[in-house]
Amino acid sequence: MKLTALQDQLTGDWVGKSTLWCNxxxxxxxxxxxxxxxxxxxxxxxxxxxxxxxxxxxxxxxxGFLLTGNENDSETTSGAWGDSWHQSGSLLVLKGSVAEAGAIELNGTFEAPPDPDWGWRITITQPTPQELQMMMYVIPWNGTPERAVQADYVRA
Structure with a gap:
């Protein structure tokens, strides 16, 4: 699925709660x-x-912000993410896809010296037309994804 198919249901203003996990x-x-x-x-x-x-x-x-787009006519989705707390000023470049059900998933990596690069995953889903959830996961170089952020929104 392409992002353009989701524009009408995602665009607009949303309010809710964001939870940060500092494990x-x-x-x-x-x-x-x-x-x-x-x-x-x-x-x-x-x-x-x-x-x-x-x-x-x-x-x-x-x-923070996330800018997403499709690469030409492919199903591949790309993105750039920035956040005033999570980052030092460098954008995180992400690649991913949009599932047929409309879930967006983007993945990127960042340097985490002295370890090898770690991963970061952002997923955006709509449980109902009036709800939107953005999840972010940190992925240690040798481990399982850990919940980092969960933001649950309803239409404003």
Whole structure:
């Protein structure tokens, strides 16, 4: 499935809650939730979908974005992700696909010295037409994907 088939159902403003998991921290700091807003728009004459979101941690406001598009006429989806807390200013480049049911999955890697590169996965699903969920997973170089972010939204 191509992203353009999802534009009408994804575009618009969304409100909800974002939960961040910092698995390296002790309880109760390991899991933190905040209010979150998401705006999904088409950009570049409908060739791309832009996901722009806000969230907070310890009283500090943060924001992030995901820009996604299809590669020509293929089913392959590409993306670039940036977040004011998760990154130092470098974009994470992602590749993935859109399932027939409409779930978007994108995967990328980032340097994590002294270890080999780690992975990062972003999935976007719509449980119902009025709900949107964005999940992010960190994938240690030698391990199983771990939940990093879960953002659950409803239409604003």
């Amino acid at each position: 390296w921290l002790p309880e109760p700091e390991k899991e933190t939730s905040s209010e979150s807003r998401l705006s999904v728009k088409t950009v570049a004459r409908g060739k791309f979908l832009s996901f722009a979101y806000t969230w907070s941690l310890a009283g500090n406001n943060h924001e």
